[in-house]
Amino acid sequence: MTLINYIVTSLLGFIKGLGNSGIFLFQSLFRLPVRPKEAMRLYVRQVYSVGVMSLIIIVVSGAFIGMVLALQGFSILTSYGSETAVGQLLALTLLRELAPVVTGLLFAGRAGSALTAEIGLMKTTEQLSSYEMMGIDPLRRVIAPRLLAGITCMPILSIIFAAVGIWAGMLVSVEWLGVYSGSFWGSMQQAVQFDRDVINGLIKALVFAVAVVWIAVYQGYECQPTSEGIGRATTRTVVLSSLAILALDFLLTAAMFGDF
Amino acid sequence: MKDKRSSLLVGAFMLFGIAAFVYLAMQVSGLAFDDKSDGYTITARFDDIGGLTDRAKVTIAGVTVGQVDSIEYDQEYYMAKVDMTIYADVDNIPTDSSIAILTSGLIGEKYLGISIGAEEEVLQEGDEIFDTQSALVLENLIGQFLFSQGEE
Numbered sequence: 001m002t003l004i005n006y007i008v009t010s011l012l013g014f015i016k017g018l019g020n021s022g023i024f025l026f027q028s029l030f031r032l033p034v035r036p037k038e039a040m041r042l043y044v045r046q047v048y049s050v051g052v053m054s055l056i057i058i059v060v061s062g063a064f065i066g067m068v069l070a071l072q073g074f075s076i077l078t079s080y081g082s083e084t085a086v087g088q089l090l091a092l093t094l095l096r097e098l099a100p101v102v103t104g105l106l107f108a109g110r111a112g113s114a115l116t117a118e119i120g121l122m123k124t125t126e127q128l129s130s131y132e133m134m135g136i137d138p139l140r141r142v143i144a145p146r147l148l149a150g151i152t153c154m155p156i157l158s159i160i161f162a163a164v165g166i167w168a169g170m171l172v173s174v175e176w177l178g179v180y181s182g183s184f185w186g187s188m189q190q191a192v193q194f195d196r197d198v199i200n201g202l203i204k205a206l207v208f209a210v211a212v213v214w215i216a217v218y219q220g221y222e223c224q225p226t227s228e229g230i231g232r233a234t235t236r237t238v239v240l241s242s243l244a245i246l247a248l249d250f251l252l253t254a255a256m257f258g259d260f
Numbered sequence: 261m262k263d264k265r266s267s268l269l270v271g272a273f274m275l276f277g278i279a280a281f282v283y284l285a286m287q288v289s290g291l292a293f294d295d296k297s298d299g300y301t302i303t304a305r306f307d308d309i310g311g312l313t314d315r316a317k318v319t320i321a322g323v324t325v326g327q328v329d330s331i332e333y334d335q336e337y338y339m340a341k342v343d344m345t346i347y348a349d350v351d352n353i354p355t356d357s358s359i360a361i362l363t364s365g366l367i368g369e370k371y372l373g374i375s376i377g378a379e380e381e382v383l384q385e386g387d388e389i390f391d392t393q394s395a396l397v398l399e400n401l402i403g404q405f406l407f408s409q410g411e412e
Contacts, residue, residue, distance in 0.1 A: 044266065047270045048269060048270050052272075055276075156274065156276075156280075159284060162284060163288075185290075188290075190369070194285060
């Protein structure tokens with residue numbers, strides 16, 4: 001009896017949390033700061049802290065992942081005598097899967113956790129309630145710029161990740177391992193279709209961005225206003241958004257590439 | 261002062277993103293805007309195209325001289341009709357040349373190879389190559405082998 005009770009209450013709690021966060025997302029997205037100039041200033045500052053500050057980790061990991069892919073792909077493909085297909089392998093894996101997913105995971109760790117901690121600390125030190133007391137809507141002033149900045153930055157970071165990865169993989173396979181550069185680019189250009197691969201990867205990145213930023217901001221806004229609560233909310237942000245990215249990735253892949 | 265610097269970095273970040281996007285579009289997916297204009301279209305009909313796909317390359321002596329535009333089923337002849345674009349500067353392919361579906365490497369992609377004929381006249385826009393050689397299908401090959409073994 002208690003088990004059923006427990007399941008029902010936790011299920012209801014889950015649905016309630018989902019509803020709350022949905023209302024929260026809706027409210028913050030449609031309440032931009034009133035004056036456009038002020039809104040722009042807040043937005044640019046968030047793009048700086050969410051996007052520009054994540055650039056280094058994205059570029060470095062993109063380069064290393066591209067290099068590893070080229071090395072592994074070359075060592076397997078060369079035993080079939082078709083090492084020129086390494087360009088195709090590199091571009092398709094990066095564009096379709098690795099760029100959006102790895103960027104999403106890194107973004108959740110680098111920017112999502114920072115967002116949760118920042119907003120959680122604002123709540124704990126009662127900055128959010130003082131905004132409210134001054135008649136400023138914290139959703140409008142604090143949450144909305146962060147949401148928008150995160151949603152716009154992650155696709156850009158994902159594109160940069162893919163471009164850097166392909167470039168680094170080209171360095172390894174063409175310059176170092178001696179794959180003929182004409183066939184490298186040729187096999188890549190023949191396999192990659194702009195709308196199917198580049199645009200679909202971009203759509204994936206956009207969906208992951210919404211998921212990560214939404215979870216991060218909501219966890220920060222709803223955290224318990226104690227130092228322990230902030231820590232727990234930050235952990236939950238990283239765990240939940242990583243799981244959300246991996247699950248969404250499967251669904252999106254099935255929808256985009258599932259029909260053969 | 262600090263605000264100005266961060267604006268500058270944000271602008272640079274966005275530009276970097278756009279540059280990466282253009283790179284992906286042009287270099288990686290080979291999206292070229294003047295692709296269609298320079299070149300002429302020729303046709304060939306095959307009994308069996310194997311695994312030939314759109315955008316497969318067309319080669320002469322192993323050098324790429326064009327690409328496949330479309331592949332469709334020709335109901336009249338019960339054959340596969342392949343349209344391909346040949347680059348404009350390759351304008352001296354004799355009309356009696358033959359074309360074959362080849363495979364690069366063991367698991368590589370299928371492509372078309374043109375063997376040059378002896379005719380004086382050259383292929384023009386809309387012409388057809390009649391001497392075609394279908395893809396090598398492994399099952400047929402094994403079947404022929406078994407058949408010839410049985411005869412001995």
